[in-house]
Amino acid sequence: xxxxxxxxxxxxxxxxxxxxxxxxxxxxxxxxxxxxxxxxxxxxxxxxxxxxxxxxxxxxxxxxxxxxxxxxxxxxxxxxxxxxxxxxxxxxxxxxxxxxxxxxxxxxxxxxxxxxxxxxxxxxxxxxxxxxxxxxxxxxxxxxxxxxxxxxxxxxxxxxxxxxxxxxxxxxxxxxxxxxxxxxxxxxxxxxxxxxxxxxxxxxxxxxxxxxxxxxxxxxxxxxxxxxxxxxxxxxxxxxxxxxxxxxxxxxxxxxxxxxxxxxxxxxxxxxxxxxxxxxxxxxxxxxxxxxxxxxxxxxxxxxxxxxxxxxxxxxxxxxxxxxxxxxxxxxxxxxxxxxxxxxxxxxxxxxxxxxxxxxxxxxxxxxxxxxxxxxxxxxxxxxxxxxxxxxxxxxxxxxxxxxxxxxxxxxxxxxxxxxxxxxxxxxxxxxxxxxxxxxxxxxxxxxxxxxxxxxxxxxx
Amino acid sequence: xxxxxxxxxxxxxxxxxxxxxxxxxxxxxxxxxxxxxxxxxxxxxxxxxxxxxxxxxxxxxxxxxxxxxxxxxxxxxxxxxxxxxxxxxxxxxxxxxxxxxxxxxxxxxxxxxxxxxxxxxxxxxxxxxxxxxxxxxxxxxxxxxxxxxxxxxxxxxxxxxxxxxxxxxxxxxxxxxxxxxxxxxxxxxxxxxxxxxxxxxxxxxxxxxxxxxxxxxxxxxxxxxxxxxxxxxxxxxxxxxxxxxxxxxxxxxxxxxxxxxxxxxxxxxxxxxxxxxxxxxxxxxxxxxxxxxxxxxxxxxxxxxxxxxxx
Numbered sequence: 001x002x003x004x005x006x007x008x009x010x011x012x013x014x015x016x017x018x019x020x021x022x023x024x025x026x027x028x029x030x031x032x033x034x035x036x037x038x039x040x041x042x043x044x045x046x047x048x049x050x051x052x053x054x055x056x057x058x059x060x061x062x063x064x065x066x067x068x069x070x071x072x073x074x075x076x077x078x079x080x081x082x083x084x085x086x087x088x089x090x091x092x093x094x095x096x097x098x099x100x101x102x103x104x105x106x107x108x109x110x111x112x113x114x115x116x117x118x119x120x121x122x123x124x125x126x127x128x129x130x131x132x133x134x135x136x137x138x139x140x141x142x143x144x145x146x147x148x149x150x151x152x153x154x155x156x157x158x159x160x161x162x163x164x165x166x167x168x169x170x171x172x173x174x175x176x177x178x179x180x181x182x183x184x185x186x187x188x189x190x191x192x193x194x195x196x197x198x199x200x201x202x203x204x205x206x207x208x209x210x211x212x213x214x215x216x217x218x219x220x221x222x223x224x225x226x227x228x229x230x231x232x233x234x235x236x237x238x239x240x241x242x243x244x245x246x247x248x249x250x251x252x253x254x255x256x257x258x259x260x261x262x263x264x265x266x267x268x269x270x271x272x273x274x275x276x277x278x279x280x281x282x283x284x285x286x287x288x289x290x291x292x293x294x295x296x297x298x299x300x301x302x303x304x305x306x307x308x309x310x311x312x313x314x315x316x317x318x319x320x321x322x323x324x325x326x327x328x329x330x331x332x333x334x335x336x337x338x339x340x341x342x343x344x345x346x347x348x349x350x351x352x353x354x355x356x357x358x359x360x361x362x363x364x365x366x367x368x369x370x371x372x373x374x375x376x377x378x379x380x381x382x383x384x385x386x387x388x389x390x391x392x393x394x395x396x397x398x399x400x401x402x403x404x405x406x407x408x409x410x411x412x413x414x415x416x417x418x419x420x421x422x423x424x425x426x427x428x429x430x431x432x433x434x435x436x437x438x439x440x441x442x443x444x445x446x447x448x449x450x451x452x453x454x455x456x457x458x459x460x461x
Numbered sequence: 462x463x464x465x466x467x468x469x470x471x472x473x474x475x476x477x478x479x480x481x482x483x484x485x486x487x488x489x490x491x492x493x494x495x496x497x498x499x500x501x502x503x504x505x506x507x508x509x510x511x512x513x514x515x516x517x518x519x520x521x522x523x524x525x526x527x528x529x530x531x532x533x534x535x536x537x538x539x540x541x542x543x544x545x546x547x548x549x550x551x552x553x554x555x556x557x558x559x560x561x562x563x564x565x566x567x568x569x570x571x572x573x574x575x576x577x578x579x580x581x582x583x584x585x586x587x588x589x590x591x592x593x594x595x596x597x598x599x600x601x602x603x604x605x606x607x608x609x610x611x612x613x614x615x616x617x618x619x620x621x622x623x624x625x626x627x628x629x630x631x632x633x634x635x636x637x638x639x640x641x642x643x644x645x646x647x648x649x650x651x652x653x654x655x656x657x658x659x660x661x662x663x664x665x666x667x668x669x670x671x672x673x674x675x676x677x678x679x680x681x682x683x684x685x686x687x688x689x690x691x692x693x694x695x696x697x698x699x700x701x702x703x704x705x706x707x708x709x710x711x712x713x714x715x716x717x718x719x720x721x722x723x724x725x726x727x728x729x730x731x732x733x734x735x736x737x738x739x740x741x742x743x744x745x746x747x748x749x750x751x752x753x754x755x756x757x758x759x760x761x762x763x764x765x766x767x768x769x770x771x772x
Contacts, residue, residue: 002563
């Protein structure tokens with residue numbers, strides 16, 4: 001009960017201090033609102049106005065490449081042993097296929113003009129020079145180049161024969177808009193990769209059939225099988241439209257900064273916690289508690305859970321505010337709760353470690369340095385100012401091993417729909433940091449002179 | 462019957478002998494005074510009795526049990542009023558009292574009743590809901606005392622509880638101490654204010670430089686300088702001739718001057734007036750007033766150490 005009494009009292013002390021309350025609760029709310037609104041264009045996919053603008057350049061000649069595809073059997077040794085009747089049949093089949101399957105329609109109508117994709121992307125088909133001019137003027141974020149043989153390769157890849165050509169979609173990015181560039185690359189990769197699923201399936205079918213000695217025309221003419229390929233292709237398109245597009249959906253600025261500010265300002269809770277033990281000693285209340293028979297370890301545990309409770313309160317306030325007022329969707333509530341617990345565990349450990357260092361040294365230099373310098377450095381590395389993706393790779397990696405960085409990545413991951421397996425590395429990192437910080441704090445407080453020899457007035461003899 | 466015994470107690474901080482082999486005992490039901498200037502070692506002694514830190518050597522027993530070995534034996538029976546305000550300034554008086562009541566294991570209606578009683582005793586009932594930081598120095602001191610009384614301690618230690626406060630609050634605190642003592646509470650009162658110790662304490666130990674230089678009742682201590690009196694004489698001017706002549710008077714042991722004032726230390730001082738007046742008349746100085754000071758603890762301290770309590 002005594003420990004709850006200490007926690008309750010400490011929380012009251014923190015909450016009755018207007019300066020602390022302003023810094024730890026009000027400030028992140030204000031900053032999230034301001035940054036989210038001000039930087040809306042950078043991240044948002046909420047409206048057409050904010051959709052990423054790209055240019056698509058066609059370097060292929062559709063009619064020529066379609067004809068080239070029709071010439072395909074003439075240039076391939078696999079068809080050299082076919083008789084005239086078979087070749088005629090194949091030709092008719094290819095004409096039907098090329099009439100029904102249109103690679104341009106698949107890419108533009110089925111993929112880029114998909115309703116979900118349109119919320120994210122606005123494209124215009126331009127020639128390369130014009131596209132480059134727009135890119136230089138920052139009017140578009142990227143140029144997507146569909147190269148020579150794109151149509152031919154698409155026909156070959158999707159035609160029910162055991163062939164697969166490389167689909168090479170080129171992208172020219174705007175170096176000033178790294179985030180958008182990354183998103184475009186992700187989207188195009190997903191298109192190529194998803195197409196591969198059906199193509200690999202097709203190639204495998206034919207290779208297996210040929211290995212079994214089945215005639216290739218028999219394989220190609222099997223109505224049931226061919227129908228299944230169209231189904232695969234259709235399903236592949238669905239995959240492109242729904243799964244992959246959503247997967248790459250960027251966070252809105254409000255979503256990003258709700259997490260980023262939460263992750264940053266919980267560091268201030270650790271910073272405030274750093275003052276708790278030494279302040280208690282300086283106020284002579286530490287000595288008074290000792291005289292009242294409260295074990296010194298209990299006082300330290302009380303501080304730990306005070307920081308834990310306050311951090312938890314901060315995060316809950318931010319989640320509630322951003323959800324109810326700003327409309328942020330934090331994702332699966334159980335995963336969010338799990339991340340929150342791991343984060344508070346880590347921050348409580350950090351705060352207690354700093355508090356023990358201040359107590360041991362007998363001054364507030366460590367707490368002051370943390371609050372005035374380190375927090376801002378950690379916030380930068382952890383992605384609270386600018387998205388982590390923009391940072392150099394070593395900083396990106398480093399952010400996994402600082403509490404705010406790991407927390408931000410975990411929350412963002414859940415916002416994007418990731419599951420517990422995908423956020424597990426971040427959770428383990430947070431727990432690991434919490435354990436290390438706590439062990440250091442206990443070690444410091446247990447060393448001689450750490451928490452002993454308290455007196456009512458250190459200036460007196 | 463001795464409630465607390467301190468035997469050859471020492472506390473050294475590296476080279477500094479903060480407390481150097483003191484011995485005294487506190488009887489149940491008395492107000493025991495520790496008198497001494499700042500730096501005498503009073504607070505260090507109090508801190509050791511309060512179990513805040515261990516002595517370098519020596520023994521402290523409470524009701525026969527060593528508090529060094531069994532600190533719990535005294536913690537729940539002890540109330541400590543530190544010299545500094547040991548409270549949470551951003552919390553109200555009520556919140557502070559509740560916290561300290563909880564710290565001593567009080568709960569619910571028992572705690573509320575004690576807070577009501579104590580706020581009555583310390584005379585702060587109307588301001589309990591105000592934050593401590595809004596209180597005057599005297600009010601903070603009263604809450605500081607109240608927090609130590611909630612659990613009805615058998616032994617109350619008050620470490621210079623009236624430093625830096627207004628006369629009204631000071632009087633209230635002194636009256637409170639007497640009232641608590643009348644109700645049976647044993648009190649250790651430390652101060653460098655001689656008048657307070659004289660007013661409150663039945664037995665006194667005088668400390669200086671970490672040692673007890675005298676102990677006893679007020680009368681016993683004054684007896685150390687039995688017959689010695691201080692005479693303050695104000696003159697229109699003081700010169701060397703006058704000082705030389707005064708020094709020749711029988712029973713005058715010491716002559717100190719401060720501007721136009723002479724302080725004479727005498728034995729059987731009543732007998733020197735005739736000589737004092739006649740000898741002064743021989744010089745060019747004129748006596749403006751004469752004040753005879755009775756022996757007190759200040760004088761005892763001065764006699765024993767050669768310095769004033771507030772030096």
